[in-house]
Amino acid sequence: MTDIHAKEQTNIKFTVESLNLFYGDFQALNDINLTIEKNEITALIGPSGCGKSTFLKTLNRMNDLEPNVTINGNIYLDSVDVNKDMDAIELRKRVSMVFQQPNPFPKSVYDNVAYGPRINGIRKKTQLDEIVERSLKQAAIWDEVKDRLHKSALGLSGGQQQRLCIARTLALEPEVILMDEPTSALDPISTMKIEDLASELKKNYTIVIVTHNMQQASRISDKTAFFLLGNLVEFDTTITLFSQPSDKRTEEYITGRFG
Amino acid sequence: MHDSPMKKRIKKAKTVDSLMTKIFYIFGSFFLFFLLILAAYIIGKGVIDFYPELLTFTSKGIGNQFFNTIYLVFLSLVISVPLGVAAGIYMAEYSKDGKFLTFLRICIESLSSLPSIVVGLFGYLVFILMTGAKWNLMAGALAVSILSLPLITTTTEDAIRSLPKGFKEGSMALGASQWRTISKVLLPxxxxxxxxxxxxxxxxxxxxxxxxxxxxGQSTIINWSNWDITSPTCPLNPFRPGETLSLHIWGMRTEGSLNPNASAIANFSAAVLVIMVLAFSLLARVITRRISKKSGGLI
Incomplete structure (x- = not known):
């Protein structure tokens, strides 16, 4: 398998081949094939229950946490099979995740960001200080929290909490950031800030974002994948998918005829 | 003026609402008053019957029983907290639904409703007769641990299960192992x-x-100048007999009633016990509040 992928372009981050996923007897993902490129934002869209979040979770094996999930097919991260040849902990350090509901830990702002580095054995205070400051700056929240680093993160607003959660993943210097509807619980201004942030972050990171919001997908993503009932219906550059969808179902969905 | 049916309905709902609010206030204040009166009665009686000799650490005072009570509770917590918390973590995080877990739950539920005299006799059989030991604090602490284990286990399990799913997901998504997630995020x-x-x-x-x-046991012979822990009269020897305050109250009200001061001793002991329990829970709350605040768990 390895030589096949070696021939492919080097800017491919993830290659997904004939991926099927079952919750018990129910098949939630049907033969998914797709590639995710480095330094791009890939948006996953589709109606509720279409499998887009489930698919996102397979990329860092978060569905390992749920019982009765079976997966077959292959997912390669830089040509290494994440299910067979990689440890889940190692994978999640490289492919981090931001959730729909902001989920800061009930700790101080500082301890939230330092959590990842600390579990990787970084103990020196100067080094941690530096990582915390850099990550918060990258997540565009430093100015808002620099005076309250040692106060509880639970006192921040929802939008601030979500940027803190992004900072928390950035502190690990991952290669890929997965975002599962990161703005659906936020107000329009916070949403805009997160979108700007995502566009900024793609210079250094690969981003995969699940969204309900088609304007959001068209605003920030380079590629878009449309999921329906566990199938990947269409996957193309965002411009093409939204202007000239090749599948009728995609067209119906993006023009708001269902969903 | 004629009210529309809609208005009538709203009016009725409001009346019922305020009525229920009042009823719950009445129940709430009833229990509050009941507790206050009870506490005031117990403490008041203790104060009235007080005489200075009661404070001594001799057979005439209750100092030794006071110390025994604290020491026994300490010993039992040393045993039951690690075991109970560990079992709770297992139930919440590691166990898988199935026959074994159901069986375990039934065991814990039965254990929590076991009458304490049964546990006492079991303790007598196992910790005293089978070991050939005399009555001792450790045996008492073990018996109390049997009673408190299910409580600690179920509260730990419920506490972990009631946390938002996001805490665990967030930690796991950062590449933390399950144990790190538990020890660094969930437990705090x-x-x-x-x-x-x-x-x-x-x-x-x-x-x-x-x-x-x-x-x-119901006897206490302590020599407060003896700090050789192996000696049966050393206060800190966990393998010496040690009567606690509540047993002392019971004793003074039954076989000890020949003692002319029995009633006064029992009343004062009861007052001290009530104050001890109150002080302990206040202290524990202050400590946990401080820890949570320090770690940023509270805003």
Missing amino acids: ACLPRIATGIILAAGRGFGEAAALLYTA
Whole structure:
């Protein structure tokens, strides 16, 4: 398998081949094939229950946490099979995740960001200080929290909490950031800030974002994948998918005829 | 003026609402008053019957029983907290639904409803007769642990299960192992609730009499200048007999009633016991609040 992928372009981050996923007897993902490129934002869209979040979770094996999930097919991260040849902990350090509901830990702002580095054995205070400051700056929240680093993160607003959660993943210097509807619980201004942030972050990171919001997908993503009932219906550059969808179902969905 | 049916309905709902509010206030204040009167009565009687000799650490005072009570609760918590918290973590995080877990739950539920005299006799059989030991504090602490274990286990399990799913997901998504997630995120987050379980468990230790009757025993011979821990009269020797305050109250009200001061001793002991329990729960709450605040768990 390895030589096949070696021939492919080097800017491919993830290659997904004939991926099927079952919750018990129910098949939630049907033969998914797709590639995710480095330094791009890939948006996953589709109606509720279409499998887009489930698919996102397979990329860092978060569905390992749920019982009765079976997966077959292959997912390669830089040509290494994440299910067979990689440890889940190692994978999640490289492919981090931001959730729909902001989920800061009930700790101080500082301890939230330092959590990842600390579990990787970084103990020196100067080094941690530096990582915390850099990550918060990258997540565009430093100015808002620099005076309250040692106060509880639970006192921040929802939008601030979500940027803190992004900072928390950035502190690990991952290669890929997965975002599962990161703005659906936020107000329009916070949403805009997160979108700007995502566009900024793609210079250094690969981003995969699940969204309900088609304007959001068209605003920030380079590629878009449309999921329906566990199938990947269409996957193309965002411009093409939204202007000239090749599948009728995609067209119906993006023009708001269902969903 | 004629009210529309809609208005009538709203009016009725409002009346019922305010009526129910009043009813719940009445129930709430009833219990509050009941508790206050009870506490005032017990403490008041203790104050009235007080005479200075009661404070001495001799056979005439209750100092030794006071110390025994604290020491026994301490010993039982040393045993039951690690075991109970560990079992709770297992139930919440590691166990898989199935026959084994159901069986375990039935065991814990039965254990929590076991009458304390049964536990006391079991303790007598196992910790005293089978080991050939005399009545001792450790046996009492073990018996109390049997009673408080299910409490600590279930509160820990419930506390962990009631945390938002996001805490665990967030930690796991950062590449933390399950144990790190538990020890660094989940346990600190539910510390106040676990502390409540520990306070309740300690309360059982403070108040228990039946389980201690044949385990910790009803005698106390302490020599306060003897600090050789192997000696049976050393205060800190956990393998010496040690009567607690609640047993002392029971004793003074039954066979000890030949003592002319029995009633005064019992009343004062009861007052001290009530104050001890109150002080302990206040202290535990202050400590957990401080820890949560320091770790940023509270805003």
